[in-house]
Amino acid sequence: MGAAAVVAEAVRVAGLEKSYRGRPAVRGIDLSVHEGEIYGLIGPDGAGKSTLLKAIAGVLRFDAGEIDVLGTRIDSDRAAERIKPRIGFLPQGLGLSLYPELSIEENIDFFARLRLVGKPELAERKERLLAMTRLAAFRDRPMKHLSGGMKQKLGLICTLIHEPELVILDEPTTGVDPVSRRDFWAILSRLLRERHATAIVSTAYMDEASRFHRLSLVYDGKEVAAGDPERIREKRPGSLVVIDTARQADAVARLRPRFAQVDPQGATVRLFAEGLLPAEAGAAVAAALEGLPATVADAGEADLEDVFVSLLREGAPAPPAAPAPPHTPPARETRFAIEAIDLTRDFGGFRAVDHVSFSVPPGEIFGLLGANGAGKTTVIKMLTGILPPTGGRGQVAGHDMRHAAGAIKRRIGYVSQAFSLYQDLSVVENLRLFAAIYGLSRAEASDREAWALDLGGLRGHERDLAGSLPMGLRQRLALGCALVHAPEVLFLDEPTSGVDPIGRRRFWELLFRLSREDRVAILVTTHYMSEAEQCDRLALLFAGRLVADATPKALKREVAETEGLPVEMHVDRPLDALEALAARGFPEAALFGPHVRVLSKDPDGDMERLPRLLAEAGVTVHLAERRSLSMEDVFVHRVRALEETGGGRGEGA
Template sequence: MPLLFNQDGAATTHGNNATFAEVSAASQPWLVEANQLVKRYGAHLALDHISLQVRPGEIYGLIGPDGAGKSSLLKAVAGVLAHDEGELRVFSQLINTEADSELIKDRIGLMPQGLGQNLYGDLSVEENIDYFGGLRLLSAEALRERKEALLKSTRLERFRDRPMKNLSGGMKQKLGLVCTLIHEPKLVILDEPTTGVDPVSRREFWSILSRLLQEKGITALVSTAYMDEASRFHRVSLMHEGKILASGEPARMKDLAAGCIVSTVCADAQQQMAAVQRLSQQFPQLEALGQEIRVFVDSADADTARQQVLQTLQQTPAIAQAQTEVQDAELEDVFIALLRQRVAADTNADVNVAGPVLATAADTAAVVSAARPSTQQLAIEARELSRHFGEFKAVDQVSFQVPQGEIFGLLGANGAGKSTVIKMLTGILTQSSGQGMVAGADMRTAGLQIRERIGYMSQAFSLYLDLSVLENIRLYAGIYGLSRQQTAERMDWILNMAGLRPFGHALTASLPMGLRQRLALGCALIHRPQVLFLDEPTSGVDPLGRRAFWEVLFRLSREEHVTILVTTHYMSEAEHCDHIALMYAGRVVADASPEQLKSRLEQEAGQLVEVDCADAPQALQVLQQAGFASASLFGPKLHVLLKDLEADSQGVRASLQAFDVSAIKPRRLSMEDVFVHIVTSLEQQDAQHQDTQHQKGST
């Protein structure tokens, strides 16, 4: 049964007939009201008696794994998918037929999943907006006024003549939002609008959306694969297998799973592996982030949780003196704990939901050859690597080194040059200048023998969707020239590693994205490579799938010394990396471990704090105007970096006297904070430089 919160914030359980009456004192009718909604695809139950209500003016979030039913629910509300049972009302209109849906479609804006999926690639920014304005029968004057206002709000004015296909991922999504809002709908439905978008663009997208919704009184129903985005919503529902596990305000959702996080930092990879093996026997939910291990301890207060973890670690002498720290659980931790507890209750057994389909150490050993180079040997080296396309410098003298067995993260905004670097290092593109070395060989001249030592999983999907799982594996085995016996061995490992044994004969197109990506990883590893290149491997994959995927990468790196170079837009995944190179405009602008980058940011910009106040979007503008340039919107609260914690906190309170500041609390820095700070600072420097050049040119 779903868990809800009453008006005082206490968790309560209800059957599927439950309403949200107890969580709202509002008297206005629900804008969206679903009661016992059912949708079937053949024998598959996509929506299993779903009940929820959305208030006018709020941002309501749907969060859950692939196949949870989020998209089906959004499409039903948008009137583009018929439901089989139950009752659905939108704007108080009962939706039972296509004719019913037509009565409300002029008040709805739908933005489908995928970068620019509702746009036309060969049309310019302005032409796309004009096309959607025409579809909505706007007058020329209304279209002009709204277009100029939205272009200004989204900072797309300078790009109005650029073809959509040449925009970055973040710009495509902002244009998609403009086209969705051009007719000023009362309800906007967004299906994973920021998947594949870099953190700076994601924050900007949500800030723009929040401001526009507030100005126009628009309601939003949103699905997302990013758990951290849930804090930006007024209320959320956690979905799994067509059902709602829990609903309520994000800040209160964390109370649904009793327990807390105990963090342990290990001295080296060997100590970390020993700690993971020991802790996983006692605690079913844990993850490794770089040299850190985060353990979720069920039903325990901070002191008890720390003691339980320390007692477990003390059973292994090599890690008996480990340092621990207790942290508040994040919403992703709570979601996984809820799901784990539910599965355990259904099966009367402990289930490791954080990694349900992970390879064991013995399984993973079959992936790589017995002979392993020393972990001190460089596996990847870029020496002033450059690639030009005409006069455009996609990659500009990039240099970095990756030791054997390290997980190396290559981060950057859309268009920073990350994929181009990978393509040069794998020999797909030739460099304009510089050298790219992999496994001791120059990839420009490397023969087939060297190429067989690397695995590559591209950003574009690399499997054949019309082939079955087993057929895809056999195809890749044939490409790499594996014998029949080798193919059988690798196939057995892939099916275990990816949790695909029940789906061997299923078409790849029918698999959830998380399983597809693990199949693609298995195919990239089928020939036992020493070096693995992964270009945004988990884009669009749900939190459970991402954790399972990274558990496999962790074991490959720590146990078998496979070198992994990965690009990602999920900054929580960047925490998994041993080392990070951050790219901006084709250049490496930061090169250090995650903890070093956080330490540098704290020294440079100060302590991160969270400000709890009324009317956060308006308060943000006031705070930025008062000189707190780092301030950003984070759900119903504000995040800001303060150099002098005590004095600057007083300055924040003084600036926000009209906004009823109830609390200013220190927060731990994340890699997203680091990424946003560095990239935003560089963007501001570039903007100032362009203004200076423009002024010189005009004089």
């Protein structure tokens, strides 16, 4: 190895191409990962992330291009075997690559034996890793009984037990709650530094971009942008503007011709003003809204997702807003479209949902947030009458869910996680089938069918098979099928999982219109924290309990008042900075790639004070800047507060 000053390449990919049965998955990707960094691959499902990672890990053959891993050209099965002692690969799927019947310790032991790790080394590493991940107390628990966060950490231990030089992690954070995710990044950073190892990590969450030193945005098998997050932002400079207004529809109509990305969001409108600094953007928006009762609430740095969407659209005009379908806003007489009171559900000795109460009035988008296994789907199943509750009661569309499941089912629409469409039927056949299932007359059915085709932008695809549609269209067809009988209440269970950002935004706009124009009450679950802000009101579910229920704005305001606002510092030695901050009264300091972030009640003061404080610990701060609070900050704060008061069951329960 040469001198440390030279940046050595751990992985180099050039012109990689791979097709599955003629269907291209990766279409010419270049990549360069430096030694010692955490490199990110960000993109929606089907972008080609897994294909790329498997090819690098030497477990997938490819059609064209070159891959060098740790100085070895992967051009044959034999060459691939040569790098395997030095790499660790964690395949996609939370806990799927582990062995459910084996305990934590047996899983670790198996991976160690597979890698011929000696007994004394194994004992030492196992203790250290178990202690660091706080799994030591659960070492005898079978893997199948672990929470999502614990499975994720165990997967990491098993991948690292032979101390590889290169770690390849495929979507390790998907479906894991934000607290566990923060933990995960801290542990990964620490382990990598100890061994001076390199990591390539893929994720579908755009908001994790800041966790990486450098990253590639991939879409449809191609790289959209690469570099460090700042560099990528510079490709599409611009500002994020948030507008408070009671007349959202008018505001959107005025702003759409001037700005590419304008999205109604909860009680606000959010837009990305490309090429403008925050102050300029605020002024431009205010000018455009002249005469409307609207105020610019915030103008600041854009999210990476805005940049990504802008890069994806690259010249192509924003898709036209769907024409307003003909409709008669029905009168909604009930006060609450959905009401849950102390809903509880036990599975054997396990309490999946624990005294959950909330209510949703007509015309509101209500978001239920939580990790996999937090109880979101169970709540929906109880409210839709599919699953009887162990305790508590609820009403949906004016009917008691315990006695009137049949009446409820006629008045609700439900889109499940897997979009329950018939893949071998065409778009129109699917719509007709659902109309027939709900017993619509022929005239009603053809009316609603036309309505759903307009709503989903499905014209031109009427004869296509549902299975052949791209993800975004399929999802809108599922929505159309769920709405064919004009329900008052709509349940959506993770409807946007794996859909690309443009498709997600289009989908959310449909939801917004349904709620505002047709006064449909919408209950939607998601594990994308960034989507949470699109809801009128939010409930956070953690281990079966509701830990918050308020508007996104109120939730953020509460954190800002009690904990302060985030301050991010660019430092030379992030891990030392983290320890120094923890020792000086910032226990919640978090690592974001090469940066550290703390919540500060006096941001201006701390931006001066903290660099001095860190200098004492030998850490140099290059830059300190303010950030805005994210929903993830809110979630982490809420869960930690719950754990401190002893009300949380935590992972050990």
